[in-house]
Amino acid sequence: MLAMEYRGPKRVRAVQKPMPEIKHPQDAIVRVLRTCICGSDLHLYNGNVPDTRVGSTFGHEFIGEVVEVGSEVTKVKTGDRVIVPFNIACGECHFCRQGMFGNCHESNTEATAVGAIFGYSHTAGGFDGGQAEYARVPYANVGPTIIPEGMDLDDAVLLTDVVPTGYQAAEMAGIQPNDTVVVFGAGPIGIMAARCAWLFGAGRVIIIDKEEYRLDFARNYSYCEAYNFEEIGDPVVFIKKITDWIGADVVIDAVGAEAAGNAMQTITGRKLLLQAGSATALHWAINSVKKGGVVSIVGVYGPTDNLIPIGNVLNKGLTIRGNQSSVKRLLPRLIEHVQNGVLNPKGLITHRLPLEEVADGYRMFSAKLDNNIKTVLLPPSVTL
Amino acid sequence: MENNAVNTPIDPKQIPGWGVDADPKNDPTYPMRARMNVAQDPDPKHRPDSLQPLEVEKLRSIERPNVSAVYGTTVPPMGLSGAIRRLAFKYSENRYRHWLPLIVADRVQVVEGVLGDLVHGKVPNIWAEKGYDMEWKHNRSAFVTKMATIAALTAGTIIWLSAGKKKNSYEAKGRYKSAARPR
Numbered sequence: 155m156l157a158m159e160y161r162g163p164k165r166v167r168a169v170q171k172p173m174p175e176i177k178h179p180q181d182a183i184v185r186v187l188r189t190c191i192c193g194s195d196l197h198l199y200n201g202n203v204p205d206t207r208v209g210s211t212f213g214h215e216f217i218g219e220v221v222e223v224g225s226e227v228t229k230v231k232t233g234d235r236v237i238v239p240f241n242i243a244c245g246e247c248h249f250c251r252q253g254m255f256g257n258c259h260e261s262n263t264e265a266t267a268v269g270a271i272f273g274y275s276h277t278a279g280g281f282d283g284g285q286a287e288y289a290r291v292p293y294a295n296v297g298p299t300i301i302p303e304g305m306d307l308d309d310a311v312l313l314t315d316v317v318p319t320g321y322q323a324a325e326m327a328g329i330q331p332n333d334t335v336v337v338f339g340a341g342p343i344g345i346m347a348a349r350c351a352w353l354f355g356a357g358r359v360i361i362i363d364k365e366e367y368r369l370d371f372a373r374n375y376s377y378c379e380a381y382n383f384e385e386i387g388d389p390v391v392f393i394k395k396i397t398d399w400i401g402a403d404v405v406i407d408a409v410g411a412e413a414a415g416n417a418m419q420t421i422t423g424r425k426l427l428l429q430a431g432s433a434t435a436l437h438w439a440i441n442s443v444k445k446g447g448v449v450s451i452v453g454v455y456g457p458t459d460n461l462i463p464i465g466n467v468l469n470k471g472l473t474i475r476g477n478q479s480s481v482k483r484l485l486p487r488l489i490e491h492v493q494n495g496v497l498n499p500k501g502l503i504t505h506r507l508p509l510e511e512v513a514d515g516y517r518m519f520s521a522k523l524d525n526n527i528k529t530v531l532l533p534p535s536v537t538l
Numbered sequence: 539m540e541n542n543a544v545n546t547p548i549d550p551k552q553i554p555g556w557g558v559d560a561d562p563k564n565d566p567t568y569p570m571r572a573r574m575n576v577a578q579d580p581d582p583k584h585r586p587d588s589l590q591p592l593e594v595e596k597l598r599s600i601e602r603p604n605v606s607a608v609y610g611t612t613v614p615p616m617g618l619s620g621a622i623r624r625l626a627f628k629y630s631e632n633r634y635r636h637w638l639p640l641i642v643a644d645r646v647q648v649v650e651g652v653l654g655d656l657v658h659g660k661v662p663n664i665w666a667e668k669g670y671d672m673e674w675k676h677n678r679s680a681f682v683t684k685m686a687t688i689a690a691l692t693a694g695t696i697i698w699l700s701a702g703k704k705k706n707s708y709e710a711k712g713r714y715k716s717a718a719r720p721r
Contacts, residue, residue, distance in 0.1 A: 162648035165667040178590040178608045204640035205623065207613040208651040226588060244586050244607060251580035260586055260607040263598050265631055270610070276597070277640075280610030292608040328564045331557065352553045355560035370544075377553050379545040427641060458637050487559075496555035517669025523676040 156534055157211045157286035158512045163201030164520070168510045171211065174282065174290035179226035182294035184218030184236065188311035189284045189509075189531045191215075191519050192240075193341045194454045197411050198275060199516050202424070202431060203456060205264065205276040212273040213531075214240035215314045216284025217307060218291075220298070229295040235307075236298035238291055239481030240315040242270035242281065245296035256478035261292065267457060269478060277457060285512060287533045299485050302493065309492050311530065312499035317488050319452050319479040320346025323406045324354050326475040327450035332357030333403035336393055336442060338435040340368035340380065342502050342528045343452060344408030348376035349497065351406075360402070362389055362438075364414060367525040375501060383415055393442040401444030407476075409435035410453025419461065430456030440466050440474075451476030505529040597627040619647035 157171040174183055192215050198206050220234045230236055242262075243255035249269075250258050261270035262279040270292075273283015282289065291298055301310045320343050329335060335351040337344045340363035351359045359378035363369055369380035386392040394401055411431020414420060415438075423432035431454075439449045440463050449472055467474060491497040504527040507515045515529045550556050586607040594614045596605055615623045626639035655662050665671075673681040 161651055161662065161667055165648075165662075165664065166669075167663075167667045177593075177611060179588045180586075181608075201644060204637045204644065206644055207619075208644075208647045209613045211612070242608070246584060246586060248580045248582040248584070259602075261609075263596050263602070263606045263609045264627075265599050266601045267631055270606075270608075276610070276613075279606075280596075280612055282610065282612045325559075325564065329560075330562065330564075331560055352550060353555045353557070353559040354564070355550075355557040357550055373544065377548055381545075456637075457631060458634065491555065494555075496558065513667050513669040514672045515669070517672040518676070521673065521677060523672055 155287040156509055157282070158213060158509065158531075160198065160206065160210045160212060161208055164199060164517075166199065166212075166513050166516055168512050171282075171286070174288055176222060176224045177290065178292055179224040180293050180295055181224040182220050182227055182230060182291045182298065183222040183288055184216075184238065184291055184298075185221050185288055185535065186216050186218045186284050186286060186533050187235065187536055188307050189213050189216035189286075189533070190311055190314075190316075191285075191512075191515050191529045191531065192315055193343060193412075193519075194274070194410065195516070196520055197431070197454055197456070199520060200412070200424075202411060202427065203275045203277060207276055207280075210273065210275070210280075211282040211286050213283030213285030213289075214272040214274055215311060215316070216272070216289060217301065217311045217314065218284070218289065220294075221288070223294060227294045230298050230300065234298075235301045235310075236291075237301055237310050237313050237485065238272070238284065238289075239297045239299070239318075239485070240271055241297075241478055241481060242272065242279065242292050243296050243482060244293050245482075250296075253480055253483045254477070255297075255480045255482040257480075265457065271478070285509065285531055287509070287535060297482055299482070299489075302489060305489075305492065306500055308500035308503055308530065309498075312502060312528075313485060313488055313492065314481065315479065316342045316346050316502065316528070317492075317497060317499050318481045318484045319343050320348075320408075321350040321353075321484055321488060322477065322479040323347040323408060323450050323452040324350040324356075325484075326452075326477065327351075327354075327404040327406060327448050328473075328475075329354035329356050329404055331355035334358040334397055335360070335404045335406065336402040336439075337361045337378075337406045337408055338439055339363060339407070339409035339413075339453060340365065340372045341408065344406070345372045345376050345502065345527070346499075347406050347408050347452065348372060348378045351404075352377065353491070353496070356404075360393070360396070362393075365522055368522075368527065371525075371527055389415075389438050390442045397444070401442055401447060403444060404448050404450065405439040405443040407435045407439045407449065407451045407453045411455050413453075423460070429460050430458040431460065433460040433462050436460065436462050440470075440472065443470070443472060445470045445472075447472060449474045452479070502528040503530055507531055509533045597623060599631055600627070601630050601632075617647070617650050619643040619650055622646060 270279030413434035423429040622643035
C-alpha cells in the first residue's frame with residue numbers, strides 16, 4: 155500500500171509499505187478515505203519530538219472504511235465508515251473511565267506522560283498513522299465512531315482532531331458569559347478554538363498571529379478580532395490596553411512548540427533544542443491573562459522543559475489547564491453541532507492533494523505557502 | 539500601529555450557536571472525575587482482558603511495570619540508533635539522559651536511512667522529499683535567495699578552511715626551513 159514515510163527533519167516521501175495487520179483481538183483495519191496534515195505533525199516533521207524514527211508513517215487525523223476486524227470487535231463491522239479519534243484509548247483503564255480518553259494508560263509503552271497517538275513518534279506509542287491507504291486501528295470497540303448518514307466526509311475528518319481540540323481548548327478555559335478570550339495562534343486549531351469560544355458565551359474573542367492571510371481567515375470564519383503581533387508592539391501590553399488594563403479573562407495557547415516572536419525562545423527552543431520547543435505563546439499567555447484568570451494550553455510541547463514565567467502564575471493566582479483532546483468524550487456533542495449547522499469544519503480546508511504529493515503538502519503547510527490553512531490528503535483509491 | 543480598521547465590532551448574540559454550551563458549573567478547578575460522574579476512583583490495577591502478544595522488540599518506559607495492552611509495531615530499534623535508544627530507556631522520562639540520547643538517536647538514524655537507501659540502490663531524491671517544488675512554485679524569490687545564501691556561506695566556509703590549511707602548510711614549511719637555516 156502507499157504510505158507517507160518520514161526520512162529525517164523536513165524530509166518525507168510516499169512509498170510502498172506492507173499492509174497493516176490485526177495484532178490484537180480488538181483491532182480493526184480501515185481503508186483511509188481522508189487524512190489531514192496537522193499543525194502538530196510539523197513538530198515531527200521538523201525533528202523536534204524525541205524518538206521520531208526514520209521509516210515511520212505520520213497522520214493522526216483520518217477517517218476510513220472498516221475492511222477487517224479482530225475477533226473481539228463488536229461495535230463496528232466491515233463496510234462501516236468511521237471517524238477515528240486521534241488518540242488510542244482502551245476505554246477501561248483508570249483514566250479512560252474518567253473520560254480522559256486522551257490519557258489512556260494501556261496504549262503507550264514508551265512514555266507514561268502521554269497517551270498513544272496515531273503516527274506521532276514512539277514517544278506516543280510507535281503506531282503508524284493514517285497518511286496511508288490503510289491503517290491499523292486498535293481498540294475498535296472504543297474509538298471509531300460511525301459517520302452519521304449524510305455527513306460530508308470533509309466535515310468528518312476534521313472531527314478527528316481539529317474540532318474537538320479547538321472545542322476542548324475553550325471548554326478547559328471555563329469560559330463564562332461575556333468573558334474576553336484571547337487565542338494565540340491562527341492555525342486551524344486556534345481558529346476553531348476562537349469559533350468555539352462563542353459557544354460557551356464569550357463576549358469578546360481576539361486572535362493573535364503574524365500571518366495576515368490567517369488573520370483575515372479567522373476574522374471571517376471565527377467572527378473574532380484579529381491582530382498581527384508584528385504590528386502591535388508588545389502583545390502583552392497591547393492586550394492589557396484593549397482590556398481596560400486588566401488582562402483577558404481567558405487566554406488559549408494554540409501555538410505550542412513552533413512559536414515565533416521571541417528570538418531567545420526561537421533559538422533555544424527550536425534551533426538548539428535546549429527547550430521542549432519555543433514557549434513564546436505560553437509566555438505571552440501567562441503575562442496577558444488577568445489575575446485569577448485561566449490559561450488553556452492545547453499547543454503541543456515536547457517532553458522536556460520550557461522557559462516560562464512560573465512566578466507570575468503564582469503571583470497572579472492563575473489556573474493553567476492543558477490536555478490532549480478527549481475526542482471520544484466530545485464527539486457526540488460535536489457531531490450535533492455539525493449536523494445543526496453551528497460548526498462548519500470543512501470551511502477550514504484550503505487544499506486537497508493526492509497522497510503521492512505528501513512532501514509538497516508538508517512543505518506548503520510548514521512554510522505557509524499559497525495561503526494554506528488546512529490540507530487534506532487523498533489516498534489513490536479515493537475518488538471525489 | 540495595529541490595523542484596527544478591519545476588526546469590525548460584532549454582537550455576540552448574532553453568532554450561530556452563541557452560548558449554547560455555556561455552563562456556569564464549568565469551573566476549571568472542578569475535578570474531572572466528578573464531572574464524569576465516576577462514583578469512585580476506577581481501579582488503577584485494572585487491565586484489558588486481551589494483551590497484544592509481544593512480537594517485536596518494544597522499549598518500555600521504566601515508569602510503568604509492563605508493556606501496554608496494545609502497542610505500535612512500527613520501526614523497532616536497530617543499528618547504532620537502536621543501541622542508543624536502548625541506552626536511553628534505562629532512564630526514566632524524568633531524566634535528560636533519557637530524552638537527549640533519543641534526539642541523538644533520531645539524527646543518527648537519518649544517516650542510517652540514507653545509507654540504507656544507497657545500499658538498496660536508491661538515491662534519495664532530497665529535492666522532492668523536502669517539497670522544494672512548492673517553494674519554487676509559490677515562494678520562488680525568497681527560496682532562491684535562501685539557497686544562494688546557503689551556497690555562499692558554504693562556499694565561503696570551504697574557502698576559509700582551505701586557506702587555513704594552506705597557511706598552516708606554509709607555516710610548517712617555514713618552521714622546517716628556519717630550523718634548517720644556519721643562524
